Amino acid sequence: MSRTAARLLGYGVLVGVALAAPAVLPDYRTQMSFLWLMIVFALTWDLLGGQMGYNSFGNVFFFGIGMYACAVIQRDAGLGYYTGLFVGAGAGGLLSLALAGVLGSGLLGLRGHYFAIATLGLGIAAGEFASGWDYIGAGSGMVTPLYPGEAGTREGFFYFLMFGLTVATFLVLRWLYSGRFGLAINAIRDDEDKAEAMGMHTTVYKTAAWCTSAFFLGISGAFAGNIIGFIDPRDVAFAGPTFGVWMVLMAILGGKGTLWGPVIGATVFHITQELFWTYLLGWQRVALGLLIVLIVVFFPVGILGYVRERWPELFGHRVDESTPQRGGSTSSAPAKEDA
Amino acid sequence: MDNLSILFDAPVLSVQLLLDGLLIGAIFALAAYGMALVWGVMNVINIAQGEFVMLGGYVAFFTYQAGVHPLLAVPAAAVLLYILGWLLYRTIIFRVVDRDLFISILATFGLSILLQQLANELFGADVRTVSGELGTTFLFDGMVTVAHIKLLTFALALILGGLLLMFLRRSRMGQAIRATAQNARAARIMGVDTDRVYAVTFGLNAAICGAAGALVAMTWFIHPYLGLPYTIRSFMIVIVAGLGNVIAVLGAGMGLGVAENFAGFVFGAEYQAAFVFALLVVILVWRRFSLARHRKYLK
Numbered sequence: 274m275s276r277t278a279a280r281l282l283g284y285g286v287l288v289g290v291a292l293a294a295p296a297v298l299p300d301y302r303t304q305m306s307f308l309w310l311m312i313v314f315a316l317t318w319d320l321l322g323g324q325m326g327y328n329s330f331g332n333v334f335f336f337g338i339g340m341y342a343c344a345v346i347q348r349d350a351g352l353g354y355y356t357g358l359f360v361g362a363g364a365g366g367l368l369s370l371a372l373a374g375v376l377g378s379g380l381l382g383l384r385g386h387y388f389a390i391a392t393l394g395l396g397i398a399a400g401e402f403a404s405g406w407d408y409i410g411a412g413s414g415m416v417t418p419l420y421p422g423e424a425g426t427r428e429g430f431f432y433f434l435m436f437g438l439t440v441a442t443f444l445v446l447r448w449l450y451s452g453r454f455g456l457a458i459n460a461i462r463d464d465e466d467k468a469e470a471m472g473m474h475t476t477v478y479k480t481a482a483w484c485t486s487a488f489f490l491g492i493s494g495a496f497a498g499n500i501i502g503f504i505d506p507r508d509v510a511f512a513g514p515t516f517g518v519w520m521v522l523m524a525i526l527g528g529k530g531t532l533w534g535p536v537i538g539a540t541v542f543h544i545t546q547e548l549f550w551t552y553l554l555g556w557q558r559v560a561l562g563l564l565i566v567l568i569v570v571f572f573p574v575g576i577l578g579y580v581r582e583r584w585p586e587l588f589g590h591r592v593d594e595s596t597p598q599r600g601g602s603t604s605s606a607p608a609k610e611d612a
Numbered sequence: 613m614d615n616l617s618i619l620f621d622a623p624v625l626s627v628q629l630l631l632d633g634l635l636i637g638a639i640f641a642l643a644a645y646g647m648a649l650v651w652g653v654m655n656v657i658n659i660a661q662g663e664f665v666m667l668g669g670y671v672a673f674f675t676y677q678a679g680v681h682p683l684l685a686v687p688a689a690a691v692l693l694y695i696l697g698w699l700l701y702r703t704i705i706f707r708v709v710d711r712d713l714f715i716s717i718l719a720t721f722g723l724s725i726l727l728q729q730l731a732n733e734l735f736g737a738d739v740r741t742v743s744g745e746l747g748t749t750f751l752f753d754g755m756v757t758v759a760h761i762k763l764l765t766f767a768l769a770l771i772l773g774g775l776l777l778m779f780l781r782r783s784r785m786g787q788a789i790r791a792t793a794q795n796a797r798a799a800r801i802m803g804v805d806t807d808r809v810y811a812v813t814f815g816l817n818a819a820i821c822g823a824a825g826a827l828v829a830m831t832w833f834i835h836p837y838l839g840l841p842y843t844i845r846s847f848m849i850v851i852v853a854g855l856g857n858v859i860a861v862l863g864a865g866m867g868l869g870v871a872e873n874f875a876g877f878v879f880g881a882e883y884q885a886a887f888v889f890a891l892l893v894v895i896l897v898w899r900r901f902s903l904a905r906h907r908k909y910l911k
Contacts, residue, residue, distance in 0.1 A: 328714045330721075379897035384909050386657055386713045387896055390847055394892035397840065401886030412882075514725060521718065558729040565722025569715055570707050 288440075295432050302428035304547055306500055309435035311543045313442050313493045314516065315523040315535030317486040320446060322521065323529035324455065325482050326462030327381065331392030332490060333517035334399050337510035338372060339365030339491030340498035341403065344415045347499075354421045362495035369491030370484045377480040384465070393513070400511030414505040417498055431500045438496065442489045447532055449485070458482050462530070514558070518565065526568055528577030537576055615878050628756045629877055633870030635762040636831065638769035641865025642824040643842055644849035645773060645858065646817035652855040653793040653813045654709050659720040660700075661846050662839030663727040664818045668693050668825025669834030670735055676742040682830050685742070686768060689822040697818025701811045709810060724839055731836040741833040765827040772823050776816070777858060789813055841888055848892050851899065 295302045314336075321327045343361030346352075352360060380391050404412040420427040449455055457478045460468040469475050498504050508515070519542065527538020550557045574582065581588050619626055643665055650658050671692050672685035680688075704723065708716040749758045780786035791799040792809045800806050821842075828834060849868060853860035871891070876884035903909055 328718075379900065380893070382900040382904060382909060383896055386717055387851075387900075389714060389717055390657070390844075391893050391896040394844055394889040394896075397844075398886050398889035398893065401883070401889060405880070405882040405886065518721070518725065525718075556729075556733060559726060559733060562722050562724075562726025562729055566704060566719055566726065569719045569722060570704060573711075573715060 291436055295429050299428075302432045303500065304543075306428070306432045306435045308540065308543045309432075309439040310493055310497055310500075311519065311523060311539040312439050312536050313435075313489060314520040315527065315539040316439075316442050316446055317490050317493075318520040319524040319529060319531075319535040320449075320458075320482055320486045323524055323531070323534070324450065324462065325458040325479065326465075327479065327483075328385075328389045328521070329392040329483075330389050330513070330517060330521065331394070331396035332486065332520055333511055333513055334392070334396045335369040335373060335487040335490040336494035336497070336516060337396075337399060337403065337506075337512075338369045339494030340504055340510045341365075341409050341415070341494075342368045342491070343495030344417050344498050344504055345409065347418050348415070354418060357418070358495075358499060362492045365495040366488045366491040369487040369494075373484045373487035374480055377483045378476070381476065381479040381483060396511055396513045396517055400507045400513065403506035403511060409506075410504070412506065414503055414509070415498075417502055417504065420499075431496060434496055435493075435500075438489070438492055443532075443536070445485070445489075450532060454478065454481070459530075515561075518561070522561075522565055522568060525573060525575055528575030528579075528581070531575075531577045531581075534575055534577040541576065615880070619878070624756060625877075626874070627751075629873040630870055631756065631758060632762070633873035634866045635758075635766045635869070636873075637866030637869025638766050638773075638862065639824050639827050639831075639865075640842075640845050640849060640868055641862045642769050642773055642827075643821050644846040644853070644865055645776070645861050646820040646824075647843075647846040648850045648853075648855045648861060649789075649813060649820075650817045651850065653789055654705075654810050655713065656705065656709060656716040656720070657713065657847070658814075658817065659717060659843050660724040660727060660839070661817075661821055662842030662844075663724045663731075664693055664697070664821035665825035665828060665842045666731060666834060666836060666839045667696070667727065668822030669829035669838075670731065670740075670825075671822065672742050672826035672829040673740045673834065676829075682742045682826070683764075683768075685829075686772075686823050686826045689826040690819040693822025693825075694815040694819035696822075698811055698815035700818070701814040705814055706807065706810065724843070728836055728839050735836065737836055739833045739835045740829070742829045759831070762831050765831050769824070769827060772820065773858070773862070776820060779816075785809075785812055841885055844888055844892050848888075848895055851895060 294305055298305070314332075318329065318332055321329050321332070339362070342365035343358070346361035346364055347354075347357040350357060350360065376395070380388060380395070383391055403409060409415060420430070422430065457468070457473060460471075460473065461475055461478060465475055494510070498510070501509055504510050511517075523538040523542045524535045525538070526542055527536065528534030546557075550560070553560055572579075643661060646664075647658060647661050650656055668689040671689040672682055675685040675688050676682050700723065704719060705716075708719045748760065750756070751758065780790060788799065788804045788809050789812065791802070791804055792806050792813075796806050799809075825834070828838075845868060849861055849864040853864040868891075872884060872888060875887040879887065900909065
């Protein structure tokens with residue numbers, strides 16, 4: 274079996290499992306929709322944090338923007354449910370994209386930790402503004418419209434919606450990383466000054482990367498708002514201490530700067546969280562803080578990073594060959610025969 | 613914007629806002645100086661700064677509950693937080709000192725969530741305060757009130773800052789700290805135990821923040837979630853004032869206090885936190901564009 278065939282088979286199995294999952298485990302459809310959401314979070318964070326070296330603490334900003342934009346359109350535009358939802362999601366994505374473009378011109382000129390802290394401020398400021406603004410319900414939040422379909426079909430509908438979004442995000446990022454764009458943002462991560470000296474328009478690439486990330490986050494926010502059904506400015510939309518931190522944590526746990534790392538990290542994190550956190554009775558956030566410290570201090574390479582260091586041959590890395598493939602582009606079930 | 617016209621109609625109100633801002637600003641400056649110390653010496657940006665302030669406030673609250681005069685709580689908070697800071701360095705921070713700045717930011721961010729949630733679980737989410745009733749002075753026919761406790765905390769903040777400066781200038785350890793800040797490697801070659809210097813620096817920072825927190829508990833109120841705004845304020849003050857300049861830190865702290873008070877009055881108190889965080893973004897972006905004209909960037 275050739276490498277391509279093995280990879281296609283791997284993808285096929287994964288997609289098959291994902292499609293069959295809601296039928297096999299109908300009680301867990303909402304949790305699984307959240308799993309897809311977490312994967313989108315980790316993937317879009319890693320586009321900046323892992324591949325471009327711009328560690329953002331405020332990506333949740335775009336999630337919240339998309340969520341509110343969609344809810345406002347559903348409330349005020351007077352469209353039908355499905356039209357409203359999709360128009361709202363599209364508008365949420367585009368508004369996030371536009372804001373990323375505008376903010377990016379200012380914020381992406383900041384390097385390293387200044388960028389990290391500026392985005393942290395951005396996310397929290399947005400939450401505080403949203404909880405004071407009456408048009409979007411201020412502190413009491415917004416309620417999304419009821420799903421019109423039959424009882425019991427809502428979870429399935431949103432499961433496939435989130436699944437589709439995740440696949441789209443994954444494929445777009447995979448396509449971006451495989452070409453010139455991927456090389457460019459990796460160059461920015463490795464040495465931005467040199468990249469600029471080589472004649473690269475770093476600002477254009479940085480803004481484009483942030484816009485991509487924001488677009489998918491905006492759409493995911495629009496869907497997530499409808500799954501949750503209630504939008505609280507601080508705890509759901511601009512939830513810096515939960516979603517905002519999870520993004521970073523999942524990407525690092527899985528392996529920064531790889532394509533599959535964030536997917537693996539998000540899956541491991543979400544499953545662990547769903548399995549164990551209900552037993553912690555209010556101590557979850559204490560555990561989260563501890564978990565961040567432990568992962569960052571003791572395991573900053575992440576799962577995939579560790580595997581790559583331990584068994585480089587799985588990733589097609591060979592010592593005597595030049596231009597090895599970029600680590601993450603193999604699937605989680607990589608072909609071994611030609612390694 | 614109705615409140616803006618109130619300010620113009622009754623200018624004496626702005627005297628009140630100005631005074632309150634200046635008095636609270638000294639406490640901001642104290643926490644910011646701690647951040648500048650850790651940043652300059654250890655090259656670590658401590659996101660858990662505000663949590664030290666919060667914990668110091670709780671120490672003051674509990675000593676006050678135990679019937680001790682709140683003024684004695686200031687040294688108590690400083691000592692306890694020094695121990696906490698030292699322990700945190702010995703367990704966690706020493707592992708991230710030499711690493712990438714992002715690692716230390718994220719680690720201290722995790723620490724901040726940990727401390728904040730621990731305080732929430734252990735002490736409850738209620739808003740607490742230490743009432744140090746000392747009387748009030750009325751100025752301008754009672755239009756402007758100055759609580760004596762605010763004057764006292766202002767003076768204490770200045771005294772603490774002065775003591776810290778004396779320590780850094782005069783003592784052997786202070787000299788070692790400043791030497792490490794200038795060049796850690798050279799200091800190590802000259803026989804300075806930089807690991808110990810880092811531990812003391814981090815402990816000192818926690819102690820300063822703890823003392824500042826005790827002062828906050830006396831003049832304002834405390835709750836488990838007030839940490840992050842203090843971290844952001846400290847960061848802002850440090851960016852504006854630079855790492856080594858004490859007078860500039862004090863000036864920036866008081867300026868921030870005044871700006872925040874006016875913003876809270878004009879836009880409404882519910883936007884005051886939003887103002888702090890938005891101001892951070894604005895200041896950073898402004899600095900970035902002003903530096904970009906010389907083809908430089910914030911480092």
